Amino acid sequence: MASSRQIIRKKDLGFWEKIYIPEILRGLRITLSHIFKKKSTYQYPDERFKPPPSFRGRPVLVEEHGTERCVACGLCSRVCPALAIEVQASETELEKERYPVKFEINMVRCIFCGFCEEVCPEEAIIMSQEYELVFNNQEEAVFGKDKLLIPAEQLHERLEFLRQYR
């Protein structure tokens, strides 16, 4: 297979290309023009990257009317390829009848694949736009319900995106 591939190499340079100096000037024009272009650097701690709604940041639980949407079906836990999610279900007086007593995501294991969000029938776990995750030890990296629950109003960009494209 490899031998049948043809390499086309332009060998016959013109006179002006052989002289080389005009080509150097052409190269200089390109590089010098970049000096005045807009820089793509973010000066990080001062200036933060605002991800688009399609960004898969840390997974969060959607909180609506003071309670989570989650019905503790455990699908996310089953689909998680890194086995990062642990759910314990219990019954409740609310209309949804079931709720998670314990919902933990081990952020050291999470690979941000977004399968949990895809599989969720209630749109209860979604990927947020947060990407700054820092821990000092393994215990701190296990996020419980206190850290995972985020009011739906703060997540409307992602919810809107899912509604449009899923």
Place this chain on the structure above:
Amino acid sequence: MTVLIDIIKIVFIISSILTTVVVLVWLERRISAFMQDRIGPNRVGPFGLLQTSADVVKLLMKEDIVPKNAFKAIHDLAPIISIGVAFSTFAVIPFGNTIELFGEQVQLMIADVNVGILYILAITSLGVYGLTLAGWSSNNKYSLLGGLRSSAQMISYEISMGLSIIGVLMIAGTLRLDQIVLRQASYIGGWLPAWNIFLQPVAFVTFVVAAFAETNRLPFDLPEAEPELVGGYHTEYSGLKFGLFFLAEYANMITSSAIITTLFFGGWHFPYIDSVSISPFLLSLLQVGTFCAKVTLVLVFFIVIRWTLPRFRYDQLMNLGWKVMLPLALANVLATGFVILLTQ
């Protein structure tokens, strides 16, 4: 008294070279960043100007590592040769016309040698010893390859460098650098400064190319070619000794920019200033400033070229040196001779 003046001049030159190197490293990093749509170092000090100083402090703190089977004495000697050569070249470069200070005529160059250019060529050829010995004494294949390349490259390009200078010398009729500058301080046809870049464009091109090769700057930085040879001749250097090589590279850049300025851009000559009446002292200061400005422009050109052109392959380098630059420089010498013969 003259000794004192000489010492003052030496201190002035060395300290200004060191300061320029600090600014130059910062400038190179900023310019390269801007050319790549980045920002570059801008945190330490105003506009990041103190970044280099911080790096120097870091280098001084680093451990000095010498490889197990290295030749210790030569390993230590090599950076000293490099830095010594880099600094001593500047001794004969005039950075201004004679100036009158406290009733004494002071010439603004350290040593008024009557074979100034020969001195420069001789000293810069010594520079190759620093690199080759560094490569050989490190007991490392990459270092050795870097050292070999540097010796081959420097020898090839020194020839075209020397030959391209000959054209300039034939026009000037002297080897003294201050005379060469004075010779350029006139006008062709009454308006164009008689700088050698206009009189000797071919020599200018060959000399600049050779200067790039002599200072090991891209596109001719084969002795240190990071992607192929790790770090080339300075692979096994760390701490202060690496810092010396780094300093020598940039000091060499400044020196060769100064030589290019002196030989081809009229040195300290400020065009059309003679038609304005100005006090002699102010004029001298202005000439020193002109020299510095010209050197800075050439340095920026060095940097810009580095981030524009890719590195040459080794055979391309040799082809260019022996098959293009050498005949070109020779032809230039012949043509200059003919023109001088016809016009006299």
